[in-house]
Amino acid sequence: MSTRRHEGKTVLITGGARGIGRAYAERFAADGANVVVADMLEAEGRETVADLEKAGAKALFVSCDVTDEGQCNAMVEAAVKRFGRLDTAIANAGVGFHSSFLDYPEDRFDWVYDVNVKGAFLTGRAAARAMIAGGRGGAIINIASVNALLANENNAPYGAGKAAVVLLTKVMSVTLADHGIRVNAIAPGPTKTAMEAKVMADPVKLKMRTSRTPLRRLAETAEVAGVASFLASEDASFVTGQTIYVDGGRLALNYFMSEEPGGMAGKL
Ligand SMILES: NC(=O)c1ccc[n+]([C@@H]2O[C@H](COP(=O)([O-])OP(=O)(O)OC[C@H]3O[C@@H](n4cnc5c(N)ncnc54)[C@H](O)[C@@H]3O)[C@@H](O)[C@H]2O)c1
Numbered sequence: 001m002s003t004r005r006h007e008g009k010t011v012l013i014t015g016g017a018r019g020i021g022r023a024y025a026e027r028f029a030a031d032g033a034n035v036v037v038a039d040m041l042e043a044e045g046r047e048t049v050a051d052l053e054k055a056g057a058k059a060l061f062v063s064c065d066v067t068d069e070g071q072c073n074a075m076v077e078a079a080v081k082r083f084g085r086l087d088t089a090i091a092n093a094g095v096g097f098h099s100s101f102l103d104y105p106e107d108r109f110d111w112v113y114d115v116n117v118k119g120a121f122l123t124g125r126a127a128a129r130a131m132i133a134g135g136r137g138g139a140i141i142n143i144a145s146v147n148a149l150l151a152n153e154n155n156a157p158y159g160a161g162k163a164a165v166v167l168l169t170k171v172m173s174v175t176l177a178d179h180g181i182r183v184n185a186i187a188p189g190p191t192k193t194a195m196e197a198k199v200m201a202d203p204v205k206l207k208m209r210t211s212r213t214p215l216r217r218l219a220e221t222a223e224v225a226g227v228a229s230f231l232a233s234e235d236a237s238f239v240t241g242q243t244i245y246v247d248g249g250r251l252a253l254n255y256f257m258s259e260e261p262g263g264m265a266g267k268l
Helices: 019-030 042-054 069-083 106-134 156-179 194-201 203-210 221-231
Strands: 010-014 034-039 059-063 088-091 138-143 181-188 243-246
Touching: 010 019, 010 069, 010 106, 019 034, 019 042, 019 088, 019 221, 034 042, 034 069, 042 059, 059 069, 069 106, 088 106, 106 138, 106 156, 106 181, 138 156, 138 221, 156 181, 181 221, 194 203, 221 243
Parallel strands: 010 034, 010 088, 034 059, 088 138, 138 181, 181 243
Antiparallel strands: none
16 A cells, blocks of 8 residues: 655664565555665665665665664664655564573573664664754654563563563653654564564464454554554654554454354353
């Protein structure tokens, strides 16, 4: 889908080389924006940018590790230098590591928290400073997860960190409101990317997800990207501090879906 509603504006996406990040890049490009793809994956990031340019968009790749303050500041500087303005930043870069709580390795805990929480802080702070300097306001979108609310027993720092992202979003929204910067979060449910590749390849794991999802499927990346396009647009001009759960109804469901069409198993 394309609305051209971000024509001439600039969007920066961390973790934009692949997965949902690439879908944000494609959607904002189709909406008319200049797109900055920031990622540690050089080859995939450059390929994404080349594809966006082939489709007629103006795009830039910036190599960036979002856990590094200097690299985050340089990433935003590069975006403003190339396109003259920054209107939207999406702090999408994220990682997870599965291990039981009792054996969870400390260094993996630090890594997940650094990328998912500190990365959003460093990205958002650098973007907000540039937006304030530009004097036009802007929109910042952090990426949480349904795991901000639902416990995943094998990924403690992921859920705890995504819950922190929801609160960070509220802090940023109240702090930046007077600068005309709106800050919201998107919390996807299971979405078809490399992060869910093992699930998609395993019928048992896939059924665990779909039986807990009223829409009975994983999200397409474009379905998450459409919500980001809305949140960054004038249609969301009075929306700030919110987290939108793009989860196919998962958080609304108490038990699980029956195998037959028609609703929940174990109806009371
Ligand atoms: N796929 C899902 O089901 C799902 C569900 C809920 C939330 N999310 C969240 O959505 C976001 C994107 O997930 P995805 O499924 O597209 O994952 P993905 O693994 O396909 O993409 C993540 C991207 O982030 C980049 N990245 C990782 N560490 C980085 C760092 N230190 N600096 C810069 N870039 C870095 C990776 O190189 C990659 O391009 C993540 O924040 C994830 O937690 C995904």
